[in-house]
Amino acid sequence: MDVNAYLDRIDMKPPHAADAAYLRELHRAHQSAVPFxxxxIHLGEPITLGEPELFDKIVRRRRGGFCYELNGxxxxxLEELGYSVERLAARVFGGEHLGPPFDHLLLLVTTAGGDGPWLVDVGFGSHSTYPLDFADRAEQRDPGGVFRLADAPDGDVDVIKDGTPAYRIERRVRTLDEFRPTCWYQQTSPDSHFTRGDVCTRLDGDGRITLSGRKLIRTGAAGRTETLLDSxxxxxxxxxxxxGVILDREPTVRNPQDRGERADAAQP
Structure with missing residues (x-):
C-alpha cells in the first residue's frame, strides 16, 4: 500500500506514534474526506474487496464506498501504521429485527502501546465522529450522538446510539474474505436496502452533508435543511x-421500490 497517498487522501500526515490521539484524529479526518x-451499485460497477481494487477506488479515484470497502x-x-486490528462482523438492527450475519464490518483497534481496544467504524454512514472505548459500558458522548455499548447474549456486544440499537457485534475475529458473500448480496439482492436507493454522505464539521437521489440534505447544530436538485x-x-466525486452520469436506482432517504440512518 502507498501509505502516503492514502494519508494525503484524508489530509493526514504520518504519525509520530501509533497512539490513541492520532487514531482519534484519523477517524474524524477519514469520515470528513471519504464519503460513505x-x-x-446504481452505476453498474461491480464491488470487489481486493486490496488493489479498494485502493484504486478510494484513494486514486477519490470515491467512497460502504462498510466492507471503507473499513476493509x-x-x-492502520496495520501499516503500527496498530493492531481485529476485523469483526455485526448484524444491523432494523427495528426489533437483526440483519443477516456479516451484515456489517467494523474494526477493533489497539495502539502500539497497548491502549484500547477502540471501536473504529468509518463505514456506517451517520455514526460516531471518534472511536469508541470498547471496554466502557457507560455512556460515551460524541459529536455524532450519545453512544453506549451493552453486553448481549452469547458474548456479543450491542452498539446503541441515542437510545436506539444500531448493530450487534459478534466477538469472533474475521478476515475480509469472509465478508465477500454478503457483500455480493448487498449489491445484488432486491431485499438489500442498498439496491433500493442511492446515498452519498460525509461528515461536515460537526454536522453531515448527504445526497440521496436528487435531495441534498444538511444536518447540524442549526437543524436540518433539504434542497431538491432540479436536473x-x-x-x-x-x-x-x-x-469530490466525479461521475459521468447520474446514478440510476436499480430497485426503486424503496428509494433511499438514508441520510441519517445510512448503514453498513
Missing part, C-alpha cells in the same frame, strides 16, 4: 462540489 456511498481498506492502513447536471455538480 453506494453509488457503484482502513484496516490495512441530472445539478446532481453531478453536487457530487463534485460536496464530495
Amino acid at each position: 456511498e453506494n453509488l457503484s 481498506l482502513l484496516a490495512l492502513l 441530472g447536471e445539478a446532481v453531478l455538480a453536487a457530487y463534485r462540489e460536496h464530495f
Whole structure:
C-alpha cells in the first residue's frame, strides 16, 4: 500500500506514534474526506474487496464506498501504521429485527502501546465522529450522538446510539474474505436496502452533508435543511462540489421500490 497517498487522501500526515490521539484524529479526518456511498451499485460497477481494487477506488479515484470497502481498506492502513486490528462482523438492527450475519464490518483497534481496544467504524454512514472505548459500558458522548455499548447474549456486544440499537457485534475475529458473500448480496439482492436507493454522505464539521437521489440534505447544530436538485447536471455538480466525486452520469436506482432517504440512518 502507498501509505502516503492514502494519508494525503484524508489530509493526514504520518504519525509520530501509533497512539490513541492520532487514531482519534484519523477517524474524524477519514469520515470528513471519504464519503460513505453506494453509488457503484446504481452505476453498474461491480464491488470487489481486493486490496488493489479498494485502493484504486478510494484513494486514486477519490470515491467512497460502504462498510466492507471503507473499513476493509482502513484496516490495512492502520496495520501499516503500527496498530493492531481485529476485523469483526455485526448484524444491523432494523427495528426489533437483526440483519443477516456479516451484515456489517467494523474494526477493533489497539495502539502500539497497548491502549484500547477502540471501536473504529468509518463505514456506517451517520455514526460516531471518534472511536469508541470498547471496554466502557457507560455512556460515551460524541459529536455524532450519545453512544453506549451493552453486553448481549452469547458474548456479543450491542452498539446503541441515542437510545436506539444500531448493530450487534459478534466477538469472533474475521478476515475480509469472509465478508465477500454478503457483500455480493448487498449489491445484488432486491431485499438489500442498498439496491433500493442511492446515498452519498460525509461528515461536515460537526454536522453531515448527504445526497440521496436528487435531495441534498444538511444536518447540524442549526437543524436540518433539504434542497431538491432540479436536473441530472445539478446532481453531478453536487457530487463534485460536496464530495469530490466525479461521475459521468447520474446514478440510476436499480430497485426503486424503496428509494433511499438514508441520510441519517445510512448503514453498513
